[in-house]
Amino acid sequence: MTWGLMMTELPDFLPVLPEFLLICAALGLLMAGAFLREGKAASDVIGLWAVLFMTVSGLLVVSGSGGNITTFNGMFITDHFSVFMKILILVSGSVTLMMSLPWLQDERISKFEFPILVLFATVGMLMMVSANDLMAMYLGLELQSLSLYVIAAYHRDNSRATEAGMKYFVLGSLASGLLLFGASFVYGFTGQTEFDGLAKSLAGVDKASMGAIIGAVFIIFGLAFKLSAVPFHMWTPDVYEGAPAPVTAFFALAPKIAAMALLVRVLTGPFMAMAEQWQQIVMILAMASMILGAFAALNQTNIKRLMAYSSIGHVGYALIGLSVGNMIGVLGLLVYLTIYLVMNLGVFAIILSMRQKGRLTEGIEDLSGLAKTQPLMAAALAALMFSMAGIPPLAGFFSKLYVFIAAIESQMYVLAIVGVLTSVVSAFYYLRIIKIMYFDEPVETFDKPLSRAVALTLAASSIVVLGFFLYPPPLLMQAEEATAALFPG
């Protein structure tokens, strides 16, 4: 075997450069962490390096955005859609990591493994987004999940956190099992694992075989678990409440975006031919999530638990876009996810700074009278809450507008009506937070100085939420380009 021959056999590494960089960074930092002296400084330095690597990886993702490129024998794909999703994931990963570092320091649970686990999870998510093959999909998903199981139980001296981690692990592995089972079914009935091949073989026959449909259903269920769509949401409130706040922030954003990206790619790619079958399933998931997310949140007193139900509801709205199953729908979904990301970063910035006399608080009542004690923070949270409720002219309105446009365009009136009515119900609990901040009297103030990362995130997120209506084209153009990559021709 000559050197030259080996070169031709090597796959094209350029498209995987961002992932490659992150993997190398994670391994390198792991080494560094093992040899650095244990202590405050080590975990902080490693955390900052992790953020830096994620930023560089993000730059690589953007600079590599050509068109459709597949590599590794078609197992890995980069296109405008993957670029869009990867940027969302990297932004949520790096920003939550930035905000976590001072928080973990204050809680004295800062360890150098945390940023590294976040890095590994992020690589897994990037691979999920770019997966173009059932096996690549499972690899990415498992890399992500295994890192997340550990992160969920990261605060290992806390019984609630370990319980959360355990719950997430058991249910999560069940979901992974379902997904794998589904993938094997699909392979068994079509003889294909690669998405393009699957699409061709499923589109070739008039009616997809029952086996392939069962497989697709199992894959949807597995991903719905990661998305925490009802009825696969059981773990969400407990994990959100039990896990440390930075972990919750991370869980609320990046894994959901990745799972959504994968679901979109699988359903609009290989399984597009059986759209009629999966549309119904996604529609039921969407409706159930919106309804549960609205009603179950009404009586919550813990803000992290509230955010769990809120995220279930938001996933429901985003799924409206997918259930429509066309370009307008996916466009709505992408707009929805982006704005959801921005809003949640802001809200979690506040949750991370809820600290009274050095002690953490998570009760909604602890926000009482925030408008008097910290007017700027209260104003930002009020804007974010109004936005989450979807009240114009804030950004949240536009995200809802676009998914409802998709639903109406496909004449799915029931879905749209359920959507708007549950948005009214959910407006109630978002308003309750505003009420507590503005109409109630202060009991105790939060400790003043916010960490710089938290303050910056909060400011950026509320500015975007407030000012989005002034100039929406940038996001819409990008989202349109990303959508077009999934629906060629």
Next chain:
Amino acid sequence: MITDWPLLSLVTFLPLAGAAVILTIRGDDALVARNARNVALLTSAMTFMVSLALWNLFNFDTAEFQFVEQRAWLPGLGVTYHMGVDGISLLFVLLSTFLTLLCILSSWHAVTTRVKEYMVAFLVLETMMVGMFCALNLIPFYIFFEGVLLPMFMIIGVWGGTRRVYAAFKFFLYTLTGSVLMLLAMLVMYFTAQTTEIPALMRFPFPDDMQRWLWLAFFASFAVKVPMWPLHTWLPDAHVEAPTAGSVILAGVLLKMGAYGFLRFSIPMFPDASSYFTPFIYALSVVAVIYASLVALVQEDMKKLVAYSSIAHMGFVTIGIFTPTQQAVEGALFQMLSHGIVSGALFLCVGVVYDRRHTREISAYGGLVHRMPMYALVFMIFTLGSIGLPGTSGFIGEFLVLLGVLPVSSLVALFTATGVILGAAYMLYLYSRVIFGKLEKPALHGLLDLSKREILVFTPLLLMVLWMGIYPTPFLKVFHTSVTTLLENNKVIEVPALAAP
């Protein structure tokens, strides 16, 4: 040329700029409060000037939209930022800017807590109201229409009375429920007509059965806003709990948004459905007029009484809007303007004694004429305006509506007319209990008559009520052409089946 300026954007966003300026004010509390008041006053005065310029430059001979501005906004959907006014909307822009100015003036001393936020809320509210009356595209219209909720929720919730939280939530959720259904209807219209431009949609013939569904969705939103019986229950709560200036805007402008919506959307876009549902509207409106008047008669709380009178008066408006005669529609529009001023003024009158005694119970007052003669005079003129005495603005509107309804349905006219009598009953009863009689209660002995600032607030309102009552032509002239065109385009509306012999 001043007409080339983006006057409508100016009048819409000037208050928002003022709010932004107020947000930057720093310093100790007293200084911030003083500066916030001054900036708010200056901004709203400038906004009012611009809106007067609009009236001055307006061409009364055409029903076309004027001062039109159009800019691309949401790519892909073809949604534009499109502004313009016609005869129907112009005067509401003026009403909004006029009342906001007076509200800011009237809360000068009444509001002492969180003054900065208060002024910001009112200026944002002004932007939303004016923008809503100017918007000529569905999506911007919806944004302004809903955007009103944000500042109003805060105004009721932060500066309101004891049950303010309940009232604020009820107001918000009621209105939101109606509006989201309207949003879906708007999207359906978009996909049917392939446009979101209001002028184009007015000419688009929607299929008959679709019209009815769309009409109902819009009805859900506008009927809550007006409010029409039986969707009115948020109004008394919101009014009672809101601070005085909040009630003024609520009664003066926010209620008009629903009626304006009927005129801008329901009637021109769904003419067949409108005529189909006219008996339904008549029935609800007649019930509103009589029921709300009777309820007003037994109220113990002054604000609640005025709130119920608003529901009754808006019943006149909805009857007029859905009656396809020139007099009725013009009467409804005139009644809307008149009610905006009279009910706003009545809430200010309640506010005057509330600021002094901190109660709105009617029984806590009596014989005020002995201590506050000037107040008694002002209150009387607005009471008469609310009753609709000839010579006041209330008369013109109610009379025109009755005149317009009579040829269509004498039965409806008959029931509506009883509302006028009941109106006289509850207003005069209120007036006599508060103003006349012996000054018996010791707490009332020290009351002071109207201050200079209060006189400054009431004088323009008083002049408007009399001007509109004695010489209404300048106002009728504004919407005459637009109403004529509206009715001509809708010739298909037939005399509804309810017409009694």
